[in-house]
Amino acid sequence: MTTQDIIRALNETFELKAEVLHGNQIRVSMHKKQVAPVLLYLKNQWGFIHLDHVSCVDWIEENVFELVYIVYRPQDQLTVLVKTKIHREHPEMENMEGFWPHMRTYQREIREMFGIEFPGFEAPREFILEGWEEIPPMRRDFDTRGYVKRTYTTRPGREDAWSVREYITRRTGEKLPDFARKYSRD
Amino acid sequence: MIMKTTSERNKQTTLFIGPQHPGITGNMMVKLLVEGDTVVRAETHIGYLHRAFEKLIEQRNWLQSFTLLCRFCVPEPDPMELTYARAVEAIEGREVPPRAKYIRTIVAELARIQSFLLWYGGQAGSAGLYTLGQWTVGDRNYILDLFEDLTGARIYHMYIWPGGVRRDLPKGWADKTRRVLDYLEKRLDDYNRLLFDNAVFQKRAQGVGIIPKDKALEWGVTGPPLKGTGIGNDVRKDEPYCAYGELDFDIPVYEGGDVWARALVRRDEIKQSIRIIRQALDKMPGGSYYNRIPNPMKWRLPAGEAWVKTESVRGEIGFYVVSDGTEKPRRVHLRGAAYTHGISVLEKILPGQNIADVSFILNSLGACPPEMER
Numbered sequence: 037m038t039t040q041d042i043i044r045a046l047n048e049t050f051e052l053k054a055e056v057l058h059g060n061q062i063r064v065s066m067h068k069k070q071v072a073p074v075l076l077y078l079k080n081q082w083g084f085i086h087l088d089h090v091s092c093v094d095w096i097e098e099n100v101f102e103l104v105y106i107v108y109r110p111q112d113q114l115t116v117l118v119k120t121k122i123h124r125e126h127p128e129m130e131n132m133e134g135f136w137p138h139m140r141t142y143q144r145e146i147r148e149m150f151g152i153e154f155p156g157f158e159a160p161r162e163f164i165l166e167g168w169e170e171i172p173p174m175r176r177d178f179d180t181r182g183y184v185k186r187t188y189t190t191r192p193g194r195e196d197a198w199s200v201r202e203y204i205t206r207r208t209g210e211k212l213p214d215f216a217r218k219y220s221r222d
Numbered sequence: 223m224i225m226k227t228t229s230e231r232n233k234q235t236t237l238f239i240g241p242q243h244p245g246i247t248g249n250m251m252v253k254l255l256v257e258g259d260t261v262v263r264a265e266t267h268i269g270y271l272h273r274a275f276e277k278l279i280e281q282r283n284w285l286q287s288f289t290l291l292c293r294f295c296v297p298e299p300d301p302m303e304l305t306y307a308r309a310v311e312a313i314e315g316r317e318v319p320p321r322a323k324y325i326r327t328i329v330a331e332l333a334r335i336q337s338f339l340l341w342y343g344g345q346a347g348s349a350g351l352y353t354l355g356q357w358t359v360g361d362r363n364y365i366l367d368l369f370e371d372l373t374g375a376r377i378y379h380m381y382i383w384p385g386g387v388r389r390d391l392p393k394g395w396a397d398k399t400r401r402v403l404d405y406l407e408k409r410l411d412d413y414n415r416l417l418f419d420n421a422v423f424q425k426r427a428q429g430v431g432i433i434p435k436d437k438a439l440e441w442g443v444t445g446p447p448l449k450g451t452g453i454g455n456d457v458r459k460d461e462p463y464c465a466y467g468e469l470d471f472d473i474p475v476y477e478g479g480d481v482w483a484r485a486l487v488r489r490d491e492i493k494q495s496i497r498i499i500r501q502a503l504d505k506m507p508g509g510s511y512y513n514r515i516p517n518p519m520k521w522r523l524p525a526g527e528a529w530v531k532t533e534s535v536r537g538e539i540g541f542y543v544v545s546d547g548t549e550k551p552r553r554v555h556l557r558g559a560a561y562t563h564g565i566s567v568l569e570k571i572l573p574g575q576n577i578a579d580v581s582f583i584l585n586s587l588g589a590c591p592p593e594m595e596r
Binding site: 057058059060061063085086087088089091092093094104106110113115117136137138140141162163164165166173174176178180 | 268269272274276277278280281312439440441442453455460461527528529531538540542544552553555557561562565566567570595
């Protein structure tokens, strides 16, 4: 089996435009409704039984999330990246937890970190975060610095964020050489 | 460990192992429903060590990411650096000099050995055999010495960079490495006598925590747990990277799918790693060790994506990296071996097992919480 065989099969069966990404890797983009049939087709028909990875990328400029399902065929080391884009407003993707056991883990993480819903997916909502009330943190519009400022306080005695070197010179009265001052926070 | 009775008839009890428990492999918790001594249901709970590394990486440039990447998994920082560096090189199309490929191979295999030595301690310790861990952690220090000589650091090296490695082998380092390997090779017999010849370990490990061979690939099992089911998939052989394609080594495979088979695989893997490093030292090409990148603060990668895998001690590590053409990564997403082993696989194989075997099985799967939640 070669990459060209898989590309031909995907293009003819689902009318897609699969292409070689790198070496034995194939990349194919599609409408979100096609993802589940394509993944099942690759798994059952072509032996892509190993789900390597599921990832999500926030393309906030285009107002979409891109979901990437990476499946692997061990016999001849072929990899297919199945990609789809979904709108950022009310983002939903088909629940595919029955396809592979660890799909459940990936869906839990993507739901929590990007806020993408999988209708019918009943796994507990909290996975890595606890008591989270902000927007999902892996979204590009999540303000990491603002969250840290709102949530955490400075340890007493460290409010001015002195550098250790300057703190010692202030305490001891020792003069800080110019070359050392160059790297100070001030 | 907190116990809570859940059934009116007191038949079933909820038992929490971790997040602070000597038998757990880091900051995670396994919630068990038990009946008597037998596990009925298991759920992995993580989130105690989430450091938002993937989010922070999006706010750093391509090179600054390395200070975070190596901390994805404490026992195995080097495969993280290697995989990410290869992904960046794949997006940019940057070539790596042959010498750097060989040095990377040596570093990756030394990292494997030191991680296997740590595993010895955890696996033996969870069976109540504490002596071996003292020995192997002591011997591991000789490898950390080598790392310190080579990279300036013992654990987190940030040594493998896009384009090659950060510095060349120091004078005399190759000879010192050979002497350490000779020493470790002799010590393997001592480890065998203490662990594999021990009746306690044999009885505890055989027939426990079985992963069915026909389900292993579908469950996302990789590395020693997969080779312990009789399936010899290994990224170093299947899709050779660095200098693996030019070196001679075998993939140990055992049948059974239990803790015993996984332990045997790891035992043999150390021998293979020693074999690989010796060959790499003998065949080390001359020339440059680094295909220099531009000023890192202004370095922009072309828009694109890469999915790159390497073989770590615990199984496959993969990085999905996306560039939007700027000086910072758009997305860096790790697929760690523990992500499947420590959650979905563990939850599937624990029912029916004895409570006392939970941490024993957990150690055999190589569950690494910081890698699961990043």
